[in-house]
Amino acid sequence: MGDAFDDNYETFKALLDAFPPSEAVKRLELFGIEQDVVQRIRDRHEQETVRIKELEEPHAVVLGNRDTWYTGPQAKDKCWPAIECELRKAGWPQSPAIDDLDNSSTRVVSLLNHPKEKSFSTRGLVVGYVQSGKTTNFTAVMAKAADRGYKLFIVLAGIHNGLRRQTQARLVQQLVEPNPSMWSQLTGLDKDFTPQENPASYFGKNNKTHVLCVVKKNATVLRKLARWLEKASDYLGDCPALIIDDEADQATVATKSINPLILSIMGSLPKSAYVGYTASPFANLLIDPGADDLYPRDFVVNLPKPAGHFGTEVLFGRYALDGDDPDQVDDGHDMIRSVPEDDVPCVRPATKADIEGFEPVITETLRAAVEYFWLVTAARRVRGTGNPHNTMLIHTSVNTSVHNSFHRPLQHLRDTAARSMQDAGFIARLRGLWDRENDRVLAKEFGEEKVLFDQLVEKLPGVLQSCRVIMDNSSSEDRLDYENGPVVAIAVGGNTLSRGLTLEGLSVSYFVRAVSAYDTLLQMGRWFGFRNGYADLPRIWMTDELAEWFRHLATVETEMRRDIDTYMTEDETPLTFAVRLRTHPALRVTAAAKMRDAVTAASSYGGKRVQTHYFHTNADWLRGNIKAARTLVAASVAHSGRVDERPEDGRYVFHQVPHDLVVDFLSDYRFHEKSPENDADLIIGYIRKRVSSAGSLQRWNVAIVGNPQGDDFAFGSGVAVGRNTRARLKTNDVVADFADIKTLMSRRDAGVDLAGDVSPLTEKAIRELRQSELPTSGLLVLYPIDKVSEPGPDKKLRAPLNAEEDVIGVGLVFPEPQYEDSTVEKYISANLANVRIEDEDYSLVDSEEA
Known part of the structure; x- marks a missing residue:
C-alpha cells in the first residue's frame, strides 16, 4: 500500500511541473485513483508546502502569500x-x-x-x-x-x-x-x-x-x-x-x-x-x-x-540591543591585537603626496604578526589536519605601489629569520610570542590539542623556505594560486583581495586600511569564515578604532537580520516595510550615490531601553556627571511620592518623580559623543512631546543600582550604595580619556521599580509587566561605577577602567506608546513613499513619480 501511495504521490509531483495543484488533483482522479488516496496526496502536499513556508531557517520576507510550487528535491x-x-x-x-x-x-x-x-x-x-x-x-x-x-x-x-x-x-x-x-x-x-x-x-x-x-x-x-x-x-x-x-x-x-x-x-x-x-x-x-x-x-x-x-560578532563581540540580556552578549574571542596609531604612518602613507617613494617600516606589531604567522603554519604542520594552505593577509592601502613597496622588507624579514634559526635570542622571542598567544586563547576551548613550541620549532625552517611574499593587485602578475599544491604565502593586496575571493587557510591578518562605509569595511574582513582544525589559532592585528567599527557593524548586522525575521511574522512584505540600518558617527552606511534614495527612518524611543557604555575618563567630565546625579537624587528625595529603600541589595527607587527633574538632569549630564543613541537633546525632545501630546512620561521612577559588596558611593541626602564594577574592553594601546564598557544594564535592572522579584522573568515578561503596572511612567537608573573596576579572572578581553574619578552610568527605560508616538531619527532605510500596493494580493501595481 505504501509503495502504491508513494508512486501516486511522485506522479502528482511530476504533474505539478506542468499544472497548478488543483489541476494536478483533477488529473489524478482521471487516472482512476481512489478518492481517499487523492485526499491523502493532497494532505501530504499541503504538509510539504507548510514545511517549506515554515522552515525555521532561513527566515524570509516574501511578496504576497502565494503557495510555493517547489517543495523539495x-x-x-x-x-x-x-x-x-x-x-x-x-x-x-x-x-x-x-x-x-x-x-x-x-x-x-x-x-x-x-x-x-x-x-x-x-x-x-x-x-x-x-x-x-x-x-x-x-x-x-x-x-x-x-x-x-x-x-x-x-x-x-x-x-x-x-x-x-x-x-x-x-x-x-x-x-x-x-x-x-x-x-x-x-x-x-x-x-x-x-x-x-x-x-x-x-x-x-x-x-x-x-x-x-x-x-x-x-x-x-x-x-x-x-x-x-x-x-x-x-x-x-x-x-x-x-x-x-x-x-x-x-x-x-x-x-x-x-x-x-x-x-x-x-x-x-x-x-x-x-x-x-x-x-x-x-x-x-x-x-x-x-x-x-x-x-x-x-x-x-x-x-x-x-x-x-567565524563572523563579525564571534570575533569582535557586539553591543547589547533592546531586549538583550547583557550577560548573554559575548565580548567575542580574544583574537584581536592592537596596532598603535603611531604605527599607522609606518605602514600606510599619510597623504596622497606621500605615496611616491613610500617605504614601509617593519614595526614591532607587524613583525609580531608575521612571526606569529610562521609559528601558526608550523603548528598546523604538526597537527596535520584541515586545509593544507596557509595564508597571511596584509592590507594597509588600496594603492598598488604601496603594496609593492612591502615586497623587499618582507622578504628581508623572512631571509633574516631563516638565518637566525640558531640564534638563541631569536628563538627565545618566538617562544615567548607563542606561549603568550597560547595562554590568551586556549586550544581546548575549540576542541583542539595545544601545540608546544618545542614541537613546532622543528617545522620552522621548512615553513620559512616555502613562504612566498605575493603582491596580489591589479598591477601585479603575481596571484595566489591554490590549485598547484600547498601554499604558504604572505599576501599584500587591496581590492583584488577584498571581496568574494577566498584566501585559503587564512590565519593571520594585518589590517589598517582606512575605509568610510559599512559595506566596504565588512567585505575587507577576509578573516571571516571557517577554520576547521585551527579555530584556536587565527589572529587579527588592527587599530582600536577599526575594532570598534567592526563591533558596531556586528550590532548593525544583528539588528538588520532581526528586522527581516520580525517582519516575516507580521504579515509584511519588502514593499510594505523598509529594513532599518543603524547609523554611525564616523561611517557611512554605503557610498553616497547608493544612498541618494534613502530616507531617515523614524525610530521611536517608545518601549526601548537606552544605556550608556562610552565614557570619558578625565576628572572634570566625570565630576560634572557626579554633580548632575547628586542633584537629581536630592530633588527625587524631596519630590517623590514614595521611596523604596533596599540598601542591603544596593537598591533605591524614588517613585513618581516629576518629569522636569529628569529633563533637568539630562540637560546637565554629559553623554559621550560616540553614542548617537544617547543624544540628550533628542531624548529631552521626545519626553516633552510625549508629555504634551499623549499625557505620558509626566512621572518617572528614578532608581539607584549599586553593588552591596562594593565600597560606598554617597549621593547625599543620606543615600549611598556600593560601587559597581564595570571593566573596559581591553586594548593594547590604551586610548587616553576613553573607555567602552560595552554593556551597563541587566535584564533585572529594567524592572527594578516593579513589584516583587523580577529576576526569574524573561525580558518579554518584564516588558509586559511594565506595560501592565506602569503604562505611562519612565524609568531612569543611576549606576555608580568604581573608577578602578578591575575585571574578573574570566574576563580576558577586559582591562581595569582606570578613570580619574568614579563614573556615573545611566539607563533609561521608556514605556510602550499608547497613541501615535513621537519619533527619533536614528536610522536610514529605503523610501517606500512612492510604492503603491494593491491590498488584496500585495502586488506592485505601479510607481508614482514624486
Whole structure:
C-alpha cells in the first residue's frame, strides 16, 4: 500500500511541473485513483508546502502569500543529488551541514516563479555572511532550479577576474562535470563571455541542455551579452532564466553602466528571476522601490549562519540591543591585537603626496604578526589536519605601489629569520610570542590539542623556505594560486583581495586600511569564515578604532537580520516595510550615490531601553556627571511620592518623580559623543512631546543600582550604595580619556521599580509587566561605577577602567506608546513613499513619480 501511495504521490509531483495543484488533483482522479488516496496526496502536499513556508531557517520576507510550487528535491532529480554526493566526498556531514544547505536552498527556489509560467520578472535578495558558503548556496539553488526546468543560468561574479575564474571553476566542478551531457557553457575557466554564432544551438527546441554563463560585472562584457541575447530573442520566449548576482551590492547598485545593462539583460528575457547574494546588503536595501530597478521587491531571505563560522560578532563581540540580556552578549574571542596609531604612518602613507617613494617600516606589531604567522603554519604542520594552505593577509592601502613597496622588507624579514634559526635570542622571542598567544586563547576551548613550541620549532625552517611574499593587485602578475599544491604565502593586496575571493587557510591578518562605509569595511574582513582544525589559532592585528567599527557593524548586522525575521511574522512584505540600518558617527552606511534614495527612518524611543557604555575618563567630565546625579537624587528625595529603600541589595527607587527633574538632569549630564543613541537633546525632545501630546512620561521612577559588596558611593541626602564594577574592553594601546564598557544594564535592572522579584522573568515578561503596572511612567537608573573596576579572572578581553574619578552610568527605560508616538531619527532605510500596493494580493501595481 505504501509503495502504491508513494508512486501516486511522485506522479502528482511530476504533474505539478506542468499544472497548478488543483489541476494536478483533477488529473489524478482521471487516472482512476481512489478518492481517499487523492485526499491523502493532497494532505501530504499541503504538509510539504507548510514545511517549506515554515522552515525555521532561513527566515524570509516574501511578496504576497502565494503557495510555493517547489517543495523539495524529487527522486528523478540529477543536479542536486550530484552536489550532495560531491559534498559528502569533501567531508561534509549530512547533519547539520548538508541538511541546512538543502533546507535553505529549497526555501530560495520555492520563492522563484514556476518555469512554466508565461512570463515573470522576479527580484529577490539573499543575505548571507562574509565567507560563509554563499557560493555553495547559490550553486544548490541553481541545481534545484535546473532540475525543475530553468534553462539559462547567468552568474554575475564580481568585478575581478580572480573571483570570476574561481566561481566558474566551482560551478563546473559541482554542476557540469557530474552531468556533462546536461550542460552547455558560454564561458570558460580563462574565457569570459564572447558572442557565439548560432543562438539557436543553445536555445532552440532541439537543445534540451541547461546553459551556463559566468561573467564579470564589466560594462564591455555585459554589453556583448545583452546584444547577443537581443539577437537570440526569437528563442527566449520559453527560456526560464535565473540570474545570480554574486556580491550584489558591488557595481550593481547606482552605477551608470552596470546597472542599466543588468536591467537590459533582464528585459530581453521574458521569464527571468534575479536573485542577489551578498553579506553586505546595505546598498540593495536602499534602492528606490518605486523605480524600475533591482530593489528586492519579491523576497528577502536571511541565510542561517553555518555551524563553525567565524563572523563579525564571534570575533569582535557586539553591543547589547533592546531586549538583550547583557550577560548573554559575548565580548567575542580574544583574537584581536592592537596596532598603535603611531604605527599607522609606518605602514600606510599619510597623504596622497606621500605615496611616491613610500617605504614601509617593519614595526614591532607587524613583525609580531608575521612571526606569529610562521609559528601558526608550523603548528598546523604538526597537527596535520584541515586545509593544507596557509595564508597571511596584509592590507594597509588600496594603492598598488604601496603594496609593492612591502615586497623587499618582507622578504628581508623572512631571509633574516631563516638565518637566525640558531640564534638563541631569536628563538627565545618566538617562544615567548607563542606561549603568550597560547595562554590568551586556549586550544581546548575549540576542541583542539595545544601545540608546544618545542614541537613546532622543528617545522620552522621548512615553513620559512616555502613562504612566498605575493603582491596580489591589479598591477601585479603575481596571484595566489591554490590549485598547484600547498601554499604558504604572505599576501599584500587591496581590492583584488577584498571581496568574494577566498584566501585559503587564512590565519593571520594585518589590517589598517582606512575605509568610510559599512559595506566596504565588512567585505575587507577576509578573516571571516571557517577554520576547521585551527579555530584556536587565527589572529587579527588592527587599530582600536577599526575594532570598534567592526563591533558596531556586528550590532548593525544583528539588528538588520532581526528586522527581516520580525517582519516575516507580521504579515509584511519588502514593499510594505523598509529594513532599518543603524547609523554611525564616523561611517557611512554605503557610498553616497547608493544612498541618494534613502530616507531617515523614524525610530521611536517608545518601549526601548537606552544605556550608556562610552565614557570619558578625565576628572572634570566625570565630576560634572557626579554633580548632575547628586542633584537629581536630592530633588527625587524631596519630590517623590514614595521611596523604596533596599540598601542591603544596593537598591533605591524614588517613585513618581516629576518629569522636569529628569529633563533637568539630562540637560546637565554629559553623554559621550560616540553614542548617537544617547543624544540628550533628542531624548529631552521626545519626553516633552510625549508629555504634551499623549499625557505620558509626566512621572518617572528614578532608581539607584549599586553593588552591596562594593565600597560606598554617597549621593547625599543620606543615600549611598556600593560601587559597581564595570571593566573596559581591553586594548593594547590604551586610548587616553576613553573607555567602552560595552554593556551597563541587566535584564533585572529594567524592572527594578516593579513589584516583587523580577529576576526569574524573561525580558518579554518584564516588558509586559511594565506595560501592565506602569503604562505611562519612565524609568531612569543611576549606576555608580568604581573608577578602578578591575575585571574578573574570566574576563580576558577586559582591562581595569582606570578613570580619574568614579563614573556615573545611566539607563533609561521608556514605556510602550499608547497613541501615535513621537519619533527619533536614528536610522536610514529605503523610501517606500512612492510604492503603491494593491491590498488584496500585495502586488506592485505601479510607481508614482514624486
